[in-house]
Amino acid sequence: MDFTFNDEQRMFRDTIYRFCKEEVAPLCEEADQKGEFSMEVWKKLGSMGLLGLPIPEEYGGSGADFTTCCLAGEAMGHAGIDGGHTLALGAHTYLCAANIMEHGTEEQKKKYLPGLATGEDIGCMGLTEPGSGSDAAALATTAVKKGDKYVLNGSKTFITNAPLAKVFVIFATLDKSKRHKGITTFIVDRDTPGISTGNPMHKMGCKCSTTSEVFMEDCEVPAENVLGGEGNGWRIALGGVEWDRSTLLSPFLGGGMFMLENCARYANERRAFGKSIGEFQSIQNRIADMRVFLEAARLAIYRVAASKDNGVMLNPLLASVNKMYVGDKGFEMCSAAVDLFGGYGYIHEYPVERGMRDAKLGQLGGGTSDIMRMIVARFMMM
Ligand SMILES: Cc1cc2nc3c(=O)[nH]c(=O)nc-3n(C[C@H](O)[C@H](O)[C@H](O)COP(=O)(O)OP(=O)(O)OC[C@H]3O[C@@H](n4cnc5c(N)ncnc54)[C@H](O)[C@@H]3O)c2cc1C
Structure with missing residues (x-):
């Protein structure tokens, strides 16, 4: 067992950190004050290859492993990039593009990945619905096969990047009575007739990510856009939330160091x-507790990444432990940071206020802490 990063990994993390601190973080402060997604930030992240990091080189990405993706996330958070832009990146790269990379046909990869790798096309993933979040297998969006097409009807909510997205990865059911076994995944282009998005939702934190509902009304998707085969949607959703519970958490670790x-x-x-x-x-106790949390969070995050790099693609126990720990303790740490700053901690101009608002999402998005506890307890009582 080796807990050290090699020279190449350290150099990579330092390069991303320096670039983001000098060129990106100053733009994020302004964007967060306005509560707006910044295309300038997006383009800068794209210019460094950060939007297509895990995508193989032949499709325009860098072919990075999980550990490298986490190093990049950590460096971005540490440099002071806000949780909104790192969430937008996470939904685009790890929930949309990575699903196509892992489950797509050669034609799908050639068609969608190059645009996603550069960030020219923005991607999103729609699993949650107005009537089903934690109980995702109860989703109600239907897909009905009609010749060489599927007709989608239903709606999704809280979908990160939806207002800007060109590529939608959408989960729908062919047979609701089969619950998770009836779920199939579709790639839907923005210009497909019948798909539309709602007004951007106003959020407590992660304000620079855009979030909205997605509506599908007799939306006809060609059969060649089924991702990973009919009935395999649940397996894809589980793989996707694991990216959520590992790589997507790494900016929280870096953000904690920034705090x-x-x-x-x-x-x-x-x-x-x-x-x-x-x-x-x-005050010293608060600072010591923060450092202890960050050391433990680092081990938890990179342990999941290392397990994935060693070929264990689904590890729900470790991923849930990770998500719950970083989500709950991360928010506690950010709240302690606001306390340490006193009244100034409550004021926009000081960096800790934004961190606390952004960190709250760690307990909610990608599965709540209650659900993580439920999964961990299930494993313990099997
Ligand atoms: C900013 C933001 C961005 C998001 N981005 C995306 C995205 O890009 N794509 C996507 O598909 N989704 C996205 N989501 C949705 C997110 O994953 C869900 O909000 C989350 O999974 C919780 O679902 P819910 O909101 O329906 O809450 P509910 O499931 O309604 O839960 C309500 C409460 O009940 C508790 N609860 C529910 N079931 C149990 C149980 N069995 N045991 C104990 N307690 C339980 C929950 O913990 C919670 O406290 C996003 C959400 C937010 C806020």
């Missing part, structure tokens, strides 16, 4: 009762 560095600096600078607040034991 901790800001807290340490502030603790040295801010004075009360004639000394720096960092001299008070309660």
